[in-house]
Every structure is written in structure tokens, then in C-alpha cells.
Amino acid sequence: MKKPMTKKQTGFTLVELSVVVLIAGLLLMAVMKGQTMLENARAQKLVNDVKNVEALIGQYENLKGRLPGDCDRDGVIDFQVHDLGAAATYALNANPTRAAVYDYSGADLSATASDPLGYCAETAGTAVSTNGNKWINDLRAAGVTSRATTNRLFAKHVAEDFIFVGNLTIDGEIYNAITIANVPTWMAKKAAVNLNGSESLSSRGQLRRLAQADAIGATAAVAFSGTWPADNDTVVNLIYFFRNVPDNVASGG
Structure with missing residues (x-):
């Protein structure tokens, strides 16, 4: 009498499933590590x-x-970064207006101070607070940086917005500063660790978070925020003081 044939069961064994899960985990770790490396x-x-x-x-x-x-x-x-020479704001949707602050014509420099590509006179110069190109024009005229790149491209930062250089008044004191428009919070925090030594309070140190998206306030309490957004993808505006630094403001502002 023939024995009835039993159908062989198919499927993954526990060992095979363990291997698949391990490989998937390793791939996920590699992707996450790659993302972290890219962000860094x-x-x-x-x-x-x-x-x-x-x-x-x-x-x-x-x-x-x-x-x-x-x-x-x-x-x-001379340039006033608190309102970008009254020509633009730091709002997220104002990138084209900020871009227009910088020359993109490809024309050569001009000795006429009022021109977008004008540079400062060697003597008897007059302050021009509304021309955001001046600092770059001076660098180019002196041969400190190349004349081949337009000002707009030169001033663009890695997060596809712009860096501005000029002055602002905080609590009655004038400071020279660099502003960085619209970078994601995660990037700002990493930059703060590098430049300030800590990300814990964004209103301390040389690099700070600006509290407003329009004109920068005239007091430290109004100008700077003491906290980062909860969402690390939220964009923020930053300011970097490369000489004198304003007094700190309390956390939570």
C-alpha cells in the first residue's frame, strides 16, 4: 500500500527571516548614517x-x-542689515526680493559710488546705507576675491538663500554683523555648536537666531530669540557678530 504523499511546506525559516531582518536593519542604518553625514x-x-x-x-x-x-x-x-537697506525682508517668501539686493548683471565694477557695482572711494568717501553690494565690490576692486563671479552668486549660501554684511543698532550700540537668511533649524543648530560651542541657547554667543522675519529689532530682547523651533525643518534667520558682541538675553525669548 502506497503511503499518501505529503505536500512539502515552503516559506522562510526563522534563520532566513533573521538574516533578512538583519540585512534590512543594516541597510536602514547605512541610509541613516549617510543622511547624517550629508547633513553634517x-x-x-x-x-x-x-x-x-x-x-x-x-x-x-x-x-x-x-x-x-x-x-x-x-x-x-555702511549697509543696514536690520532691514536690508529698506529693500527687502527676511521672510521665507521674500527670497526673490533679497536676491534683487545683489547685482546679477555680470557688468564690471564702477567708480561711481551710487551704482550697484560702485565701490568705495579711496578718500573722502560717503556712506551709502542702502547698497548691499558695496562690501563685495570693495573685495573685488582690491583683488581680494575674483571679479568673475556675480555678487548674487558670491553671496548665496548652502541653503540657497543669501548672506548679507553690514551694521545694525542694538540697545543703542552699533555692531558690524553678517546675517544669514533662511536656513533649516537642524543646520542652524549644528552651525551654533561649531561657532558658539553649544546649541542650547540661540541668543548667546557670536551666532544667534533672529526673532523676526521682517526688520531686526532695536533691542537684544526683541532682536534675538532664546529658543529654537520644535520642528528641525523650520527655517530660521541667523546673525553672526564678527567683532563686538551684544549682551546676552534670557532663555525663552
Whole structure:
């Protein structure tokens, strides 16, 4: 008598399932590590953008005895970053207006101070607070940076917005500063760790979070925020003080 044939069962064994889960886990870890490495690289690029601008400013000052964009030689870069020379705001949807602050014509520099591509006169210069191109024009005119790149491309940072250089008044004191428009919070935090030594409070140190998206406030309590957004993808505006630094404000502002 023939024995009835039993159908062989198919499927994964526990060992095979364990191997699949292990491989999936390793792939996920590799993807997450790759994402972290990419974020770290982009944050470092932002830091490099800011530090490069600071270094170029110092190089120009050593060469010319004044700051780039300081046409009247009073120690203050003329352009007003609190409202971008009244030409633009720091709002997320105002990127095209900020871009328009910088020349994109590809034309050569001009000795006429009022022109977008005008640079400061060597003597008897007059302050021009509404021309955001001046600091770059001075760098280019002195040979500190190349004339081949337009100002708009030169000032663009890694998060596809713009860096501005100029002055603002906080609590009655005038400061030279670099503003960085619209970067994601996760990038800002990593930059703060690099430049301030900590991300814990964004209103302390040289790099701070701006509290407003329009004009920067005239007091430290209004100008700077003491907290980061809860969502790390929320964009924030930053300011970096490369000389004197305003007093700190309390956390939670």
C-alpha cells in the first residue's frame, strides 16, 4: 500500500527571516548614517561660508586699513542689515526680493559710488546705507576675491538663500554683523555648536537666531530669540557678530 504523499511546506525559516531582518536593519542604518553625514557636510559648508566671509573682511581690512563697505571709514560697514537697506525682508517668501539686493548683471565694477557695482572711494568717501553690494565690490576692486563671479552668486549660501554684511543698532550700540537668511533649524543648530560651542541657547554667543522675519529689532530682547523651533525643518534667520558682541538675553525669548 502506497503511503499518501505529503505536500512539502515552503516559506522562510526563522534563520532566513533573521538574516533578512538583519540585512534590512543594516541597510536602514547605512541610509541613516549617510543622511547624517550629508547633513553634517551641509552644516559645515554653512559654517565655512560664514567664516570665509569673515576672513575676507579681515584680509581686506589688513590691505586697506578699513572694512569693506565702510566708505566713510568710521569703522562701521555702511549697509543696514536690520532691514536690508529698506529693500527687502527676511521672510521665507521674500527670497526673490533679497536676491534683487545683489547685482546679477555680470557688468564690471564702477567708480561711481551710487551704482550697484560702485565701490568705495579711496578718500573722502560717503556712506551709502542702502547698497548691499558695496562690501563685495570693495573685495573685488582690491583683488581680494575674483571679479568673475556675480555678487548674487558670491553671496548665496548652502541653503540657497543669501548672506548679507553690514551694521545694525542694538540697545543703542552699533555692531558690524553678517546675517544669514533662511536656513533649516537642524543646520542652524549644528552651525551654533561649531561657532558658539553649544546649541542650547540661540541668543548667546557670536551666532544667534533672529526673532523676526521682517526688520531686526532695536533691542537684544526683541532682536534675538532664546529658543529654537520644535520642528528641525523650520527655517530660521541667523546673525553672526564678527567683532563686538551684544549682551546676552534670557532663555525663552
